Amino acid sequence: MTTPFRKMHGLGNDFVVLDGRQTPVPLTTESVVAIGDRRRGVGFDQLIVIEPADDGADAFMQIRNPDGSEAGACGNATRCVASLLMEELRKPSVTVRTISGDLVATARDGGLVEVDMGEARLGWRDVPLAREADTLRLPLTLGPVSDPAACSMGNPHATFFVPSLDALDIPAVGPALEHDAWFPERANIGFTEVLAPDHLRLVVWERGAGLTLACGSGACATLVNAHRRGLCNRTATVSLPGGDLLIQWREDGHVLMTGPVATAFLGTLEL
Incomplete structure (x- = not known):
């Protein structure tokens, strides 16, 4: 055929x-x-x-x-x-x-x-996580990264905030984090550098795909998790290796991606 x-x-x-x-x-x-x-x-x-x-x-x-x-x-x-x-x-x-x-x-x-x-889903069962935990700060550390925030945008995401993406060897930590025991359905792993309250830089190790030039749901999850941490506004540009997305987390909980x-x-x- x-x-x-x-x-x-x-x-x-x-x-x-x-x-x-x-x-x-x-x-x-x-x-x-x-x-x-x-x-x-x-x-x-x-x-x-x-x-x-x-x-x-x-x-x-x-x-x-x-x-x-x-x-x-x-x-x-x-x-x-x-x-x-x-x-x-x-x-x-x-x-x-x-x-x-x-x-x-x-x-x-x-x-x-x-x-x-x-809507961004923030409960531990929504992500899902393997057990009850505060999705704003997971007790997870691997090498140079730790303390991610997690949420679901229809698929599971964990966001690590790092001082410099350029200094991070993502292929060395991404696969293990994707398969970590915290994530029974595996997870998309975002690594985020906060450039300004309205500008985030993101690289994603995607579940089942590895490194990609852009991840739309990952950009949404990153904006949500960064705002929950008080690191950015409810609207921001998310710069990925392939280009920029405009992400807005509305007051009603819905996330818009353009x-x-x-x-x-x-x-x-x-x-």
């Missing part, structure tokens, strides 16, 4: 996007891993399948990591899928359904897309 695909990215966080609304796309863990191979396949940070949705949403978005596991949320991919749906449906706003809930996306000036990522989308190329896959 062959199927067309679109290679898209948000700030270099790249995706293979398949449309399964008319014809289901038969994917196995092995086929996801093969497609994600950057030497023998196409390569991606996440593989996205757009599927039909029940009433109340314009489409369902299935998210798979390069190791074949399923992710609950991906902010950059949501912007990419929303941009396709808005163009196709000729609508200024669409609702994208995920296994973690519905996300409303809106077109903004300059080709940007804003996504309401929903950033660009791009299509790199089109192709056809043999499944």
Whole structure:
């Protein structure tokens, strides 16, 4: 079976996007891993399948990591899928359904897309953690990093605040932290340098993907955790290796993420 695909990215966080609304796309863990191979396949940070949705949403978005596991949320991919749906449906706003809930996306000036990522979930069961703890300060230390804050943005995140990202060897600590016993479902690990009350710098070791150029849900989690610590405003620019996202944590608990989308190329896959 062959199927067309679109290679898209948000700030270099790249995706293979398949449309399964008319014809289901038969994917196995092995086929996801093969497609994600950057030497023998196409390569991606996440593989996205757009599927039909029940009433109340314009489409369902299935998210798979390069190791074949399923992710609950991906902010950059949501912007990419929303941009396709808005163009196709000729609508200024669409609702994208995920296994973690519905996300409303809106077109903004300059080709940007804003996504309401929903409420930040701050309880220890929400993250989830392995046992009861204060999610504002976890008793977790590994090498030079310690004392993270945790929250869920539809998937688990832990944020470590560091004085200098340039001095940190993230590949040396990221894998162990992702799999730490505190996180029964593993976690996305953010390393954050506070540049100003309205400017954060972030690098993310993503669950199931490793280092990426950008992580939308990670940027949302970082803003939330930094504000909870009194380190930044409720609105800030989050600078990632691939570029900047504007993140706002509203008073009602919802987190808004605004950033660009791009299509790199089109192709056809043999499944």
